[in-house]
Amino acid sequence: MKKQLNVLYVAAEIAPFGATGGLADVGESLPEVLGEKGVNISRVMPKYKGLEDRYKLEKVCSFIVETSGKANVANIYKYKEDVVTTYFIGNDDYFERDNYYGYNDDDIRFGFFSKAVLEMLIVLSIKPGIIHLNDWQSALISLFLKKEYSHIDFYKEIKVMYTIHNLQYQGLFNKETLDKLCLSTKYFNMESLEYYGKISYMKAGIIFSDIITTVSETYAKEIQTPLYGYGLDGILKKNKNKICGITNGIHYDKFNPQTDSYIKFNYHIDNAIHGKNENKKYLQKHIGLPIKNAPLFGMVSRLSEQKGIDLCLKAISQLIKEDIQFVILGTGDSHYEEQLLQLSKKYPDKLKVMIEFNQEMARLIYASSDFFLMPSLFEPCGLSQIYSMRFGTVPIVRKTGGLVDTVKPFDIGSKTGTGLIFQHYNGDALKESIKKGIGLYKNTDIWKSIVRNCMSQRFSWDESAKMYIDKYNELIN
Numbered sequence: 001m002k003k004q005l006n007v008l009y010v011a012a013e014i015a016p017f018g019a020t021g022g023l024a025d026v027g028e029s030l031p032e033v034l035g036e037k038g039v040n041i042s043r044v045m046p047k048y049k050g051l052e053d054r055y056k057l058e059k060v061c062s063f064i065v066e067t068s069g070k071a072n073v074a075n076i077y078k079y080k081e082d083v084v085t086t087y088f089i090g091n092d093d094y095f096e097r098d099n100y101y102g103y104n105d106d107d108i109r110f111g112f113f114s115k116a117v118l119e120m121l122i123v124l125s126i127k128p129g130i131i132h133l134n135d136w137q138s139a140l141i142s143l144f145l146k147k148e149y150s151h152i153d154f155y156k157e158i159k160v161m162y163t164i165h166n167l168q169y170q171g172l173f174n175k176e177t178l179d180k181l182c183l184s185t186k187y188f189n190m191e192s193l194e195y196y197g198k199i200s201y202m203k204a205g206i207i208f209s210d211i212i213t214t215v216s217e218t219y220a221k222e223i224q225t226p227l228y229g230y231g232l233d234g235i236l237k238k239n240k241n242k243i244c245g246i247t248n249g250i251h252y253d254k255f256n257p258q259t260d261s262y263i264k265f266n267y268h269i270d271n272a273i274h275g276k277n278e279n280k281k282y283l284q285k286h287i288g289l290p291i292k293n294a295p296l297f298g299m300v301s302r303l304s305e306q307k308g309i310d311l312c313l314k315a316i317s318q319l320i321k322e323d324i325q326f327v328i329l330g331t332g333d334s335h336y337e338e339q340l341l342q343l344s345k346k347y348p349d350k351l352k353v354m355i356e357f358n359q360e361m362a363r364l365i366y367a368s369s370d371f372f373l374m375p376s377l378f379e380p381c382g383l384s385q386i387y388s389m390r391f392g393t394v395p396i397v398r399k400t401g402g403l404v405d406t407v408k409p410f411d412i413g414s415k416t417g418t419g420l421i422f423q424h425y426n427g428d429a430l431k432e433s434i435k436k437g438i439g440l441y442k443n444t445d446i447w448k449s450i451v452r453n454c455m456s457q458r459f460s461w462d463e464s465a466k467m468y469i470d471k472y473n474e475l476i477n
C-alpha cells in the first residue's frame, strides 16, 4: 500500500495572499491540484502587512524564535479552505512593512521565517513527510532541518524538495549573517554556503535538500551551464542526479476567454478571430490608440533585464514605421520604465505603455493582442506565454528555458506550431520575428490555424502535479 503523502509547501509568496510574480501563481495552484489528487498538503508563508484586513485569519499560537541575539515572537495564523490550509508567520518587526523584499535585514527576516516554520511544526504537532521549499527565501530551512535540528527525533525522517523558480535571485549576504542566525562559521566554505566571499541561501537549498526541481526541463539543463548558472552551475552539475525539471501549468478555468469577466467580449476557439478583434477595438479606444485593424503586439511583464526589455526597445524603435501597434504593461527597473515611457511619448499612435500592476488590464491585453512578446534573456518557465496562448495570442519568444518547452515554432507547410521563436539575444533577431509575424497575420487562412493551435494547447497542472507526486513518493519510499 502506498504511504499517505503529507506535504508542507513553503513559499515567500502565495497568491492571492501575497504576489509579485510567477512564484505566487504556482503557490496558489499547484498545492490545490495536489490536494485534489489526495495529497495531504498545507502551505506556509509570511504574514505580510494588511493581510488580516483582507482575510479572516485565525490566530493559532505564538512562540519565541532566536535570531540576531534577541528573542523574536512568531505569531502563527491560519486560513482554512476546502482543500488546503494556509499558515502565516507573523512578526511585527520583520513583516509589517510596505514591501516583501529589498530591506537591509532580509537575511534575518527570512532566516527568522525559516526557523519559525520548523518550530511551528513541533508546536502544532504537524509532521509532514516532505517539506517543499521554493526559492532562496525558504531555502535555509533545508540547512536548519538537516544540520541544526537533525538530532531532534521529531525532524529526523522529514525529506526536503527544493524548487528553483529563478536562479538569478540567490539571497546573497555577508558572512556575519551566519552569526546573526546562530549558525556556525563552519558553513562558510565552498562545499556549503560560501559563494564568492558571501553566503548564498540558494546554495543552501541546492546542497541540503534531498531533491531539486526547477520549473521546466530545459531550464533544468541550462542552469548546469556557465551561461545560465549564475556561478552555481558547478555545484548544480555536481548535484545533477537530484535535479529534475517539471514544467509549470496554469489554471485553465481561471484563465478562460469564454468566461473571463475582465474582458469586454468573451470568445472561444470557434469565434476567436472575431472576439479578439472586438476586444482589440475596445482596448484601442480605452487606452487611446488609433482604432484600426493593425496587428497588435502585447506585453505584460516585470520590466527587468531578464525579460528582454532592451530587445523590445530596440525592435520597437526600428519598426515604428510599420502599420502595427504595441501595448506594454508592467512595473520594474526605473530606467526601463523611463525609456519605455519616452518612446511612447514619441510615438503615441504606435505604442502605449502603462507602468502598473493591473490584473484587469493584463487580461484585456491577453485577449486583445494578436501577438505576445516575451524575448527573455532567460526564462525558468514563464507563465505569460501560456496565458497568451490560452487567449489565442501568438507568442514571440526567445529560445530559452520554459519558452522552448511550451512554444512550438509555427510551420507554414504543415500549419503546426504555436509561435515564433528566435535564438540570438539581440534587437534585430526580435525585429525579424516580428516581421515574420506580420506576414502570418496577413494570411487569413494561416492566421486562423495558428490562433487555433494556440488555443488548443493544454499546459494544465494535472500532468505536472502527477510528476510532483511521483517525486514525493520517491522521496519517502
Ligand code: GLC
Binding pocket: 021, 022, 023, 026, 165, 166, 215, 248, 379, 380, 381, 382, 383, 402
Ligand atoms: C519565476 C520565473 C518564471 C516562472 C515563475 C514560476 O517568476 O522567472 O519563469 O514561470 O517563477 O515558476
